[in-house]
Amino acid sequence: MDLSPTVEQAGFRQECREWLQANLDWEYGVGFPPQFDDLADEVEYLRGWQRRLADAGYVGVTWPAEYGGRDAGPLHHYILQEELARARAPELVGRIGVNLVGHTLLAHGTDEQKARWLPDILNARQLVCQLFSEPDAGSDLASLTTRAVAVDGGWKLYGQKVWTSYAQFADWGLCLARSDSNAPKRRGISMFMVDMSAEGVDVRPLRQITDESDFNEVFFDGVFVSQDQLIGPLDGGWGLASSTLNHERGTNPRQLVIHSQLLEELFALAAQRGLLDDANTQQDLAQAFVELRLFQLQNWRALSCVQHGREPGAETATAKLYWSEMSQRLHRCAMQVLGDEAPLWRGAVDIPADGRWQRSWLYYLASSIFAGTNEIQRNIIAERTLGLPREPVTANEAK
Numbered sequence: 001m002d003l004s005p006t007v008e009q010a011g012f013r014q015e016c017r018e019w020l021q022a023n024l025d026w027e028y029g030v031g032f033p034p035q036f037d038d039l040a041d042e043v044e045y046l047r048g049w050q051r052r053l054a055d056a057g058y059v060g061v062t063w064p065a066e067y068g069g070r071d072a073g074p075l076h077h078y079i080l081q082e083e084l085a086r087a088r089a090p091e092l093v094g095r096i097g098v099n100l101v102g103h104t105l106l107a108h109g110t111d112e113q114k115a116r117w118l119p120d121i122l123n124a125r126q127l128v129c130q131l132f133s134e135p136d137a138g139s140d141l142a143s144l145t146t147r148a149v150a151v152d153g154g155w156k157l158y159g160q161k162v163w164t165s166y167a168q169f170a171d172w173g174l175c176l177a178r179s180d181s182n183a184p185k186r187r188g189i190s191m192f193m194v195d196m197s198a199e200g201v202d203v204r205p206l207r208q209i210t211d212e213s214d215f216n217e218v219f220f221d222g223v224f225v226s227q228d229q230l231i232g233p234l235d236g237g238w239g240l241a242s243s244t245l246n247h248e249r250g251t252n253p254r255q256l257v258i259h260s261q262l263l264e265e266l267f268a269l270a271a272q273r274g275l276l277d278d279a280n281t282q283q284d285l286a287q288a289f290v291e292l293r294l295f296q297l298q299n300w301r302a303l304s305c306v307q308h309g310r311e312p313g314a315e316t317a318t319a320k321l322y323w324s325e326m327s328q329r330l331h332r333c334a335m336q337v338l339g340d341e342a343p344l345w346r347g348a349v350d351i352p353a354d355g356r357w358q359r360s361w362l363y364y365l366a367s368s369i370f371a372g373t374n375e376i377q378r379n380i381i382a383e384r385t386l387g388l389p390r391e392p393v394t395a396n397e398a399k
Contacts, residue, residue, distance in 0.1 A: 085257030
């Protein structure tokens with residue numbers, strides 16, 4: 001495989017880099033975005049940042065031009081994500097809408113639905129959350145029990161969702177609900193766009209171990225959704241959801257660059273503390289370096305698949321499984337390097353990086369749970385890649 005960039009691709013990377021260097025509110029690749037004590041203030045700031053990016057053409061570059069994109073290929077998206085991460089730009093506050101909901105609408109929405117939602121998703125005028133997981137239907141999403149009851153002109157929703165990122169700030173939510181309770185488990189599920197300000201929607205923030213409240217519980221008590229808010233065919237939402245989740249777990253250049261930066265900073269911190277000669281630290285750092293290079297190769301393989309027009313399949317499960325466990329090992333090494341300062345938090349005297357290491361460690365503890373647990377990813381790999389049976393093989397069958 002020739003991984004050399006074309007002249008056009010190299011030019012796009014340079015274009016992205018120059019724009020970021022000229023427009024960041026912090027020093028390119030060294031500084032960090034401002035920190036806020038109030039999440040609402042942070043979301044408002046990030047909405048403005050995404051609007052600036054969108055106005056410059058750096059959000060949704062693979063989207064059609066008529067909806068604000070560039071009609072670019074997946075490699076351009078990959079390059080842009082690398083450059084944003086390298087600049088230490090924050091993740092898009094509307095990333096659920098851009099990366100997941102937007103792809104679903106582009107693939108399965110009507111022309112009217114695309115015109116209604118897509119342009120405002122790009123520039124963060126409207127934030128969209130993803131209403132999939134439930135208290136008893138997270139990893140086993142097909143077990144969801146939220147109901148869509150048919151009424152005149154549409155449906156009414158009853159049920160509960162959980163782990164919904166930024167639901168307290170969302171204008172719309174992409175929701176899976178069971179529209180036919182008599183259908184088999186993976187059938188009878190439909191997908192709807194829900195107005196988060198509608199009567200009957202109750203959003204309750206969840207306090208996390210990082211002392212933040214990005215996630216929420218969402219309750220539906222007779223929430224009306226009209227016919228024009230149904231995405232795709234009635235009772236056909238499961239297939240749409242699978243496509244959405246593949247985008248969530250696919251190539252991840254942002255995590256690749258972030259962890260490259262983390263490893264570089266960890267090497268510097270270990271050197272500053274005289275730990276590069278410590279045998280255990282040496283081994284952990286070397287392992288982190290090798291794993292990062294393997295993750296890079298994984299990304300390139302998945303990117304090649306998408307670039308050739310093939311839908312990412314079980315490769316997405318492999319990538320998600322790999323980087324989540326890689327990240328947790330790297331952060332355990334970081335806590336060992338911090339030593340006695342590992343239990344400290346932001347604001348402590350002389351704490352390295354003002355507690356960003358501790359916050360990052362706590363955040364990535366959840367990486368083996370969010371976007372599909374690692375146990376589920378192993379099942380997907382076993383069934384779809386290795387062809388193993390779903391049911392245990394008996395002794396007689398083995399013969």
